[in-house]
Amino acid sequence: MFETILDEEERGQVGIGTLIVFIAMVLVAAIAAGVLINTAGFLQTQAEATGEESTQQVSDRLQVVSQSGTFDDSQGNGQIVELDFVLAQSPGASNIDLSETSVELIGESGQATFTLSESSGDGTIIDMFKGENNVVFTDSSDRAQVTITLDDGGTPTTGGANAGDSAYVLEEGDSMVVTFTTASGATTTSEIRVPSTVVSESVRL
Incomplete structure (x- = not known):
């Protein structure tokens, strides 16, 4: 075998x-x-x-603490000429650079997208009134006021330049959706509704 x-x-x-x-x-x-x-x-x-x-x-999201607007009725029909947001860092978020945050406006005047800037000539202002860095959130206790100019009629704070490519009209009774998108892609959406009758220059929205 x-x-x-x-x-x-x-x-x-x-x-x-x-x-x-x-x-x-x-x-x-x-x-x-x-x-x-x-x-x-x-x-x-x-x-x-x-x-x-x-x-x-x-x-890595932003948190809208409060929102208000500046109403101007000096040119015929009154409208909101500025939006003011007090922003904070969401719980658990890492450092957030506001200068790298984009904003999208969607409402009666269409859609506008732009990036927040430290320069008032771009129609936005970042005022870090609580925190060590001018434009970066490093702690959950940091607070910043972001001012966005909607029209180009000229205001004392922004010098007349509107945010975005064109002027944005927000009148009495109008509504708008504002979305903040951080550099990491996290979004925060806030809805704005203007009262049908505005009786003061500063309006809580």
């Missing part, structure tokens, strides 16, 4: 062939293991980065 190898030279050749095949299998397995380890490491890094970005999009 079994063939007996009597020639010693033939017996050695069979052993070398088996050893070569074994070494080849070990090399193939080692290469495959290296590829799997590299792939697993890449997927782990990508998953961690994705999880961190997703967490930031949820947690």
Whole structure:
């Protein structure tokens, strides 16, 4: 049943062939293991980065503490010429740079999108009245007042430049949706409703 190898030279050749095949299998397995380890490491890094970005999009939000507007009736039909927001850092959020925060206005006059700026000539003003940094929230107790000019009629605080590409009209009875989007992509939406009859210059919205 079994063939007996009597020639010693033939017996050695069979052993070398088996050893070569074994070494080849070990090399193939080692290469495959290296590829799997590299792939697993890449997927782990990508998953961690994705999880961190997703967490930031949820947690790194702004909180609207209060909102008001400046009403001007000197030019015929009265309208809100400025919006004032007191903003804070949402609980659990990391540092938020207000100068990298974009704002979107949607209402009766259409849609406008712009980025908050430290320069009053751009129609926005950031006044960090509670906190160590001028434009960055580093603590949940920090507070900043953000002023947004809607029209280009000229106001004492912003010098007449409106935020966005064109003037935005917000009259009595109108409504508007304001969305703040931080650099990490987290959004905060606030709805503004102007009373049908405004009796004072400063209006709580």
